[in-house]
Amino acid sequence: MPDGTYTLLLELPAAATVTFGAAGDYDLEAGWYAYTGSAFGPGGLSRVARHRRVARGEHDVRHWHVDYLTGHSDTELDAVYVSEGDDRECAVARALNDAGDALAGLGASDCDCESHLAYAPARATLAAVARAEHETRR
Template structure:
């Protein structure tokens, strides 16, 4: 599969306290979260399929911060946005953080960004921006 940058749009219908591994607990309000990542290693954007399997409860290994959010029983993966062959991870994450609210200290352990996970109460707040930055693939 091709390499690229992706954003996951997730719904969280009820408030939840989620422990993000060594990053600790975060209390999240009901609403919408986005995570932006990149997949330039072996397998490229097939990494998105791994995130889908974690969200569906078909894979229970937690390797990245996002795994703790996607594996929460009430979290639902709504939409996946992709830009193939372009490393835009930090740029897209900053744009989405500006549109929503940052969830500090998560999803950005391999760069200088504060976070690659953002929150908004309404879906359209994040979906509109993600759709401007990438192509929705499902």
Template structure:
């Protein structure tokens, strides 16, 4: 599979407290969460399917901050936006942070972005930005 950058659009229908590993607990509001990551290593964008399996409850391995949100029983991945062969991770995360509310420190442990996980009470606020930044939706 090709390498690239992706954004997961995750719905959380009810408020929840989620523990994000060493980052601790976050009280999350119901709404829409957009996580942007990149997959330039072995397997490329197959990582997206790994995230989907975790969200479906078929796996419980948590490697990235978003995995803790995806592992919450009420969350669900509703869309995936993908750009193959282009590293637009930080610029996309910054645009989503501007459109929504960044969850400080989550998903951005290897860069200087405030977060790679953004929240919005309205789907369109983050979905429209993700769609505009990526080539296609998978």
């Protein structure tokens, strides 16, 4: 499986409190969330398939912050954007945070970014940025 950068576009149809492991509880608004991660090393972009299994309720292990959101019973995984072979995780996350609202401290424990999880009330806001960031870098 190739390596790369990916963004998951997730819908949370109703407000919810989600516990993100050691990061604690976050009161999340209904709307759209975009999580950007990297998949370099063992397994590469097969990590995306793992995220899909968590979202479908087929995998219960919570390893990354996003697992707590994808594993929430009301969350729907809407789309996945991928840039194969391109390590742009932080740049894509920053662009999404600029377009929406960053959820401080989530998904960015191994870098100095504010967050790798962004929120916007409308799908189009995050989808357009994710698509542009990934398509222009192929």
